[in-house]
Each structure stands twice: as structure tokens, then as C-alpha cells.
Amino acid sequence: MRKSKYSKEFKDSTVQLILNDGESVVKVAKDLGLNTKTLYHWVTIYKKAHNIPIRDINSSSKESDNEELKRLRRENKILKQERDILKKAAAYFAKETL
Known part of the structure; x- marks a missing residue:
């Protein structure tokens, strides 16, 4: 049997970076x-x-990718609207100061 070159503590703390952070x-x-x-x-x-559930990478990642894509598209739409509002407000205040 081969002895691991990494301690259990190192492995656990590395996994914690992924799961918790x-x-x-x-x-x-x-x-x-x-x-x-x-x-x-x-x-x-x-x-x-x-006893932490292990997700099936092949099936659930596709689903979560689609969900993430939908979320990002909604967020992008909102950000574009906010940007347009800020552009109009900047133009309005620029006219007032002249």
C-alpha cells in the first residue's frame, strides 16, 4: 500500500476551500x-x-448550467436597464449645469 504524501488535515482543508468557500x-x-x-x-x-450528497456531474451540471445561464441573462438585462437609466440621468444633469 502506498503512503500518501499529503496529510489528512491538508486534504480536508483543501476540500473545505471547495465546499465552504x-x-x-x-x-x-x-x-x-x-x-x-x-x-x-x-x-x-x-x-x-x-454523508454529503454527491451530485452526478453528467446530469446535474447540465441542468445547473442552464439555470445559471438563465440567471445571468436576467441579470444582464437588469444591468443594461440600469446603465441606460444612468446614461439618461447623466445627460440630464449635464444639460442643467451648462
Whole structure:
């Protein structure tokens, strides 16, 4: 059996960055110089050990991607409206000061 070069504490704290702080696996792996597959494996083991539901990457990520896209489109629409209002207000106040 091969001895891990990373301590349990290191693995757990790394997984906590992903689960609690919302960091992406890819970003954390890059920042720490880890293999992405290894980090996904650590997350899976941690979730199993702590009875945290494990989502099926193939099915639920598609759904959540679509939900995120809808949310971002709504947010983009609102931001464009706010920008247009601010442009009109700036033009109005610029005319008053002349």
C-alpha cells in the first residue's frame, strides 16, 4: 500500500476551500499544484465520509448550467436597464449645469 504524501488535515482543508468557500476544483488544484482528478477524488471521499450528497456531474451540471445561464441573462438585462437609466440621468444633469 502506498503512503500518501499529503496529510489528512491538508486534504480536508483543501476540500473545505471547495465546499465552504465556493472555490472551483480547477482553481484550487492549479493554485496548489495538484492534479485535478486527485482533488475531485479527495472531494468525493470527503463527501462520502461525511454523508454529503454527491451530485452526478453528467446530469446535474447540465441542468445547473442552464439555470445559471438563465440567471445571468436576467441579470444582464437588469444591468443594461440600469446603465441606460444612468446614461439618461447623466445627460440630464449635464444639460442643467451648462
